[in-house]
Amino acid sequence: MNDHNTPYNVQRGDIFYIVKFGEQTGSEQASGRPAVVVSNDKNNEHCDTVEIVYLTTRPKKYIPTHATINSTGQMSTVLCEQVTTISKDRLGNYIGQCTDEEMQDIGNAIRISLGLDEPDESVDPDEEAQEEEDDSEAEDRTAEQFRAERDIYKTLYEQLLNRIVPLN
Numbered sequence: 001m002n003d004h005n006t007p008y009n010v011q012r013g014d015i016f017y018i019v020k021f022g023e024q025t026g027s028e029q030a031s032g033r034p035a036v037v038v039s040n041d042k043n044n045e046h047c048d049t050v051e052i053v054y055l056t057t058r059p060k061k062y063i064p065t066h067a068t069i070n071s072t073g074q075m076s077t078v079l080c081e082q083v084t085t086i087s088k089d090r091l092g093n094y095i096g097q098c099t100d101e102e103m104q105d106i107g108n109a110i111r112i113s114l115g116l117d118e119p120d121e122s123v124d125p126d127e128e129a130q131e132e133e134d135d136s137e138a139e140d141r142t143a144e145q146f147r148a149e150r151d152i153y154k155t156l157y158e159q160l161l162n163r164i165v166p167l168n
Contacts, residue, residue, distance in 0.1 A: 010044045010088065012037055013103045015072055017092035018052065034095055036069070036078055036106060048088055053080050053106065065113040067105040071098045080109035 013036065020032030037044065039051035055076040060066060065081035072095055098106065110116075 010037055010050055010091065011097070012039065012041050012044065013098040015055070015095040015098065016052075017095060018054070018086065019090045019092045034072055034076070035084075036098055038083065038106060038110060049085050050088055050091070051083055051085050053078050053083055053110070055079070065109050067102065067109045069098055069102040069106075071096045071102060078106050078109065080106060081113045083110060083113070 015034055015036050018033060018035045034055045035052035036055065037050050038053055039047075039049075044050055055069070055072065055078055057074055057076050060077045060079075063081075065079075067078040067080055069076050069078055
């Protein structure tokens with residue numbers, strides 16, 4: 001580990017200052033700024049590297065691969081379209097921890113960036129149609145069950161009401 005106040009057990013959602021290294025090219029984000037650890041905790045425990053996404057406080061046009069957090073003490077945009085793997089030795093000062101809601105937003109933005117929310121086109125359309133038909137039949141059975149239960153309760157209610165308030 002390094003001597004930059006990095007906790008021994010790095011966790012997903014931790015925010016660190018990333019020590020400046022190398023030169024960036026084009027639109028790559030430069031190090032020497034805060035970032036959120038997005039790699040899973042098993043990886044963080046067993047590997048010498050972590051995956052991060054950098055933060056910026058500069059105003060950015062909203063795109064679906066951006067998330068907004070306030071866990072650094074100021075509103076920051078998380079640039080989830082640029083997941084980067086770094087050595088743990090580059091983790092500088094610990095800044096804080098994202099909330100569960102912030103991590104959910106970051107995870108959604110990463111899924112969008114990596115195309116993981118897109119439909120799987122390898123699914124057989126006939127198989128998909130059969131699944132939809134099966135789901136529809138199951139919904140019909142459930143609706144029939146609800147109607148039957150409703151009718152039973154209605155009958156019981158009417159019988160009880162007739163005992164309490166006889167019609168004469």
